Amino acid sequence: MFMFILRRIGTMLVTMFALTFVVFYLVNLPGNLEKIAKTEGNMRMTDQEVQVWLDDNGYGRPFLVRYGEWIGNTVTGDMGYSRVFRKPVSEVVGERLYYTGILMFWVMIVMVPGALIIGVLAGMREGSTLDRSLSVASIGSTSAPEYVTGIIFVAVFASALGWFKGIASTRTITFENFTLPVITMALYGLGYIARMTRASMAEVMTSHYIRTATLKGMSFRQVVLKHALRNALIAPFTVIMLQFPWLLTGVVIVETMFNFKGFGWTLVQAAGNNDIELLLAISWIAVIVVLLTQLISDIGYAFLNPRIRVS
């Protein structure tokens, strides 16, 4: 087990290096650097002046040296200075991550129990009417990406009916302005997790020990709650953890749509304004989050399911 975790962490580090290298290369293409020089200096610089500016600011050094320096600085917590927010990057990122954290917390609170309940209800009697309608509903929810449900919800519940607000401010988080973003984000992942839970539940319900439990006279309710549930929830656990990379796209869409100034919104700002250091920090954090959740899901799965041989 220890070796398994160690190997996973090793792979994760290699992946992280490879990905940050690619991002570093992409944001440091000559065109991007030229644009920085022109926005920082003045727009009518000649090519020669641009070159001088880049050399003066340390952009002229060899690529690998700069990459090494960036890694060194980032690991020690110094991620540079954001030109858009006029603040150190670590401050910007910390603040925005906090806001997105709140959003994600509520999304998880709505999404996970909802998906598990739907999945278990659908999977416990495979082929029943309840199963069919819940399955179609879950397919429906996976068919509607955030930018579709978001638009529909805002148009119906905010613009037409006026029940909720179509804008979510980071300053005041209330039921009125937070409901729509949370539901929008939760809905897309909900169907997927529910389907996984349903499949896993349906499989468990056909197993021998469930049949034994039923035959010895336990009520259906007892069978489901006491015997089936625990084993049926192992697979969805992995799926929930693997949702995180997807959720990032969702975060960006929802935050852009509802003008919630969190991590995803910052990404759009950084990319749109060519804020290299901020963009690098964001990619780094995004990659870490994705890889960490993958690691947790791998290890957690091995722990939860002793039948999986760790090799």
Add this chain to the structure above:
Amino acid sequence: MELETIGTGAIIVEMIARFWPVWAALAVSLVGGYFIRGRLGQIGRLWDSRIGLFGLTVVLFWVFTALFADLIAIMGPLEQSFTFGMKKSLPGTVDSETGQAFLLGGDNLARDIFSRIVYGSRIVLIIAPAATLIAYMVGATLGLPAGYYTGTVDTVMSFLANLVLAFPVILLFYLLVTPEVRNPTFYDVGLFEIPWSIPIAMSAFFFLFPIAFLCLLWFTKHEKNIKRLQTYLGVTIVLGLWVYVGLVFNADPLGILSMDPNELNVFASVVFVSSPAIFRVVRGLTMDIKTRDYVAAAQTRGERPWYIMLWEILPNARGPLIVDFCLRIGYTTILLGTLGFFGLGLQPESPDWGTMINHGRPFVRLADTAHIALFPAVALMTLVLGLNLLADGMREESLKD
């Protein structure tokens, strides 16, 4: 001046009337399909599943809409009305110049949203399946050997696939489509100049796979029959290279084929993002099928590994692959919409649904203008829903065996 409008009932009636070629084609294909369903294989079995048939109907609805767009649409996708009050007009507003009602209203440039959605289905239904198909060829060409040989080949390729999968999609899109990255630099290679940029390089790489895939297919099948092999390979390579040069480098010597740079970007990013997932699916299926008896029989016969992969394993994996293909077209549609939503996709005036949603987004907070983004969003959702239901129906039916 008071604008003349027609009521909701009239809008619905006129829309149904407008779609008449679609209804006719749907009736023909659904009834006709019912009688020949035995010969349609996996798709034919959809007629036994209510949900699957519903999905098929929705998908066919959009396919026929794309085909007959010219008959259905009221005006061109980029055409504007210059009548007063048609800008952001409500659904059902009548254009007093032409007497024609804007069934789903007008957008902020007084273009008819209904017509734009109808024409947009063309773009969506060309790009999404085409990109998925190319991604499939990439995924299959790499996934088959990874699953067949396993070992080092598999380790390296799986690592690369996981690398791409761990990359946050949205970040990748933003990095790939910044103008600095995508503006091509031109290199002189003697005969003509080659445009070069990262998206072009990526598509140059990905678009090689269909050609390589087909060549491998012919080569392994007709290895003994030199004459037939030569014709097949010759035709594939000549046609393939022609399309390749035209699409990727925009340097078709005949000047017929070309692709908009934006479109190429979209293709490259979508294929890049979705091929690792397909790679994993194909790899898993290959590992499973590899242990079957007929593969062992082929190995004993002394067939080449690539023959076994392409002509023994791949055809036997087609069931799950077709289901996955349908699902994947849905994902690709969602991805395209995401690109459009952030304004990273096709040209800003393009009527594809993602771009339309992006355009209507600023107006969604007012009840009077919310329809600009609402209707394309609904259109996109129905298409993806149709594809998902279709795939689910096929999967359910195949599980019945």
